Amino acid sequence: MSYAKDEIVLKAQGLKIHYHTQKGYVRAVDGIDLFVRKGETIGVVGESGCGKSTFGQGILKLLPAKTKYEGELLVGTTNVIPLDEKEMKKVRGKIVGMIFQDPMTSLNPIVKVEKLFHETLKEHEPNISMEISRERTARILEKVGIEPERMREYPFQFSGGMRQRVMIALALVLNPDIVIADEPTTSLDVIVQAQILELLDELRRSYNTSVILITHDLGVVAQMADRIAVMYAGQIVEQNIKNKIYYQPKHPYTKLLLKSIPNTNPKDLQLNFIPGSPPSLLDVPPGCRFASRCPFKMTVCEKEPPVFEIDEGQVKC
Numbered sequence: 001m002s003y004a005k006d007e008i009v010l011k012a013q014g015l016k017i018h019y020h021t022q023k024g025y026v027r028a029v030d031g032i033d034l035f036v037r038k039g040e041t042i043g044v045v046g047e048s049g050c051g052k053s054t055f056g057q058g059i060l061k062l063l064p065a066k067t068k069y070e071g072e073l074l075v076g077t078t079n080v081i082p083l084d085e086k087e088m089k090k091v092r093g094k095i096v097g098m099i100f101q102d103p104m105t106s107l108n109p110i111v112k113v114e115k116l117f118h119e120t121l122k123e124h125e126p127n128i129s130m131e132i133s134r135e136r137t138a139r140i141l142e143k144v145g146i147e148p149e150r151m152r153e154y155p156f157q158f159s160g161g162m163r164q165r166v167m168i169a170l171a172l173v174l175n176p177d178i179v180i181a182d183e184p185t186t187s188l189d190v191i192v193q194a195q196i197l198e199l200l201d202e203l204r205r206s207y208n209t210s211v212i213l214i215t216h217d218l219g220v221v222a223q224m225a226d227r228i229a230v231m232y233a234g235q236i237v238e239q240n241i242k243n244k245i246y247y248q249p250k251h252p253y254t255k256l257l258l259k260s261i262p263n264t265n266p267k268d269l270q271l272n273f274i275p276g277s278p279p280s281l282l283d284v285p286p287g288c289r290f291a292s293r294c295p296f297k298m299t300v301c302e303k304e305p306p307v308f309e310i311d312e313g314q315v316k317c
């Protein structure tokens with residue numbers, strides 16, 4: 001699809017994604033409102049278990065069969081919630097690409113790189129020849145800094161950083177409008193991490209792709225995101241342009257999350273963490289889900305916390 005600059009390419013409204021389990025529904029995503037513009041990077045941050053990956057994979061409906069989706073999720077102008085598997089296949093890879101945390105488990109290690117690309121291309125262009133497929137693979141591998149000849153190798157022959165480059169190339173080979181990168185650098189050392197983020201940002205600019213960057217690491221989004229959505233217990237508690245999140249955070253959870261970033265200042269080497277733990281998503285409390293850990297808690301927080309609009313975003317507090 002072609003978009004005008006700044007046009008909205010993805011919009012979630014009241015999105016809920018609940019896992020079916022024997023104990024009941026796990027409300028992993030529980031009423032998310034978020035939009036993504038063409039060419040921008042949205043950082044989705046929050047502690048482990050707050051629903052970030054569920055949101056990312058839910059966009060492509062890659063979750064277990066009994067998962068319940070509610071609300072609206074517009075990819076372009078199509079609400080994907082009612083779409084079946086066959087229709088979702090047209091969205092996956094072609095409109096929305098995905099980069100996972102650990103390429104070793106998501107790239108089949110015993111399938112040659114050229115075949116991985118050929119299979120992906122064939123999903124959307126069934127008649128594509130191996131020759132054309134190799135040409136396109138060579139072009140995208142070059143873009144991510146891998147010698148095209150290496151397409152004859154297997155993923156296990158690549159280093160961690162190189163494998164993540166292959167994964168990025170695979171997510172971009174169909175030139176999707178949106179790429180979801182779920183903890184793309186978590187398994188890499190800091191130097192390679194910085195190189196991969198730089199590469200992702202460079203590719204985003206050159207293809208004008210929108211990126212949803214999911215991470216528990218506020219340092220990662222600081223480098224790349226235009227706007228940030230802070231998730232807590234299945235909800236977005238605050239979203240805003242990056243600098244506002246870093247320098248004028250409004251929600252107590254955002255403030256505490258920022259304080260818990262490790263720093264290298266020798267005068268302040270104490271590692272801050274947020275006491276307590278998030279509520280179970282099987283049985284979430286009414287009111288603000290952060291209330292039990294919040295140092296600024298008021299009586300109203302346990303009932304209906306106020307929601308207010310700020311700049312480019314919203315705070316639910």
Ligand SMILES: Nc1ncnc2c1ncn2[C@@H]1O[C@H](COP(=O)(O)OP(=O)(O)O)[C@@H](O)[C@H]1O
Nearest residue numbers: 019021026028047048049050051052053054281
């Ligand atoms: N397949 C599943 N079935 C049931 N619950 C799940 C499943 N996958 C994840 N969850 C639960 O959903 C919540 C959100 O998980 P996840 O989206 O992986 O969080 P994050 O990516 O932020 O760490 C967690 O409580 C997790 O235990």
Ligand SMILES: [Mg+2]
Nearest residue numbers: 052053054183
């Ligand atoms: Mg995750």
